[in-house]
Amino acid sequence: MNLIIKDIWVVAEYLSADLLRMRKHVFDSGLFKCTAGGQCTPECLFNIKTNKMIEKLRTEFVKKGIYPEKHFKTAERIKKEGSPF
Numbered sequence: 001m002n003l004i005i006k007d008i009w010v011v012a013e014y015l016s017a018d019l020l021r022m023r024k025h026v027f028d029s030g031l032f033k034c035t036a037g038g039q040c041t042p043e044c045l046f047n048i049k050t051n052k053m054i055e056k057l058r059t060e061f062v063k064k065g066i067y068p069e070k071h072f073k074t075a076e077r078i079k080k081e082g083s084p085f
Helices: 003-016 019-028 050-063 069-081
Strands: none
Touching: none
């Protein structure tokens, strides 16, 4: 595993210890606004696959119950109605 990515996960684990306090910061950071399209990767000097990193970070936050409420509602509509609308 790339050392930088490993360091990011160490930081993420440290921060996850107090995630409820950080909920607003997580949302304001853009973690759930990023399209995860991978367009940042070519710009990264360390060739970090930013879209994969974003997906993994989102997954960890969702596991801890931190995610935008509207995403949850959309997921529930898809499960129930087969459509987000």
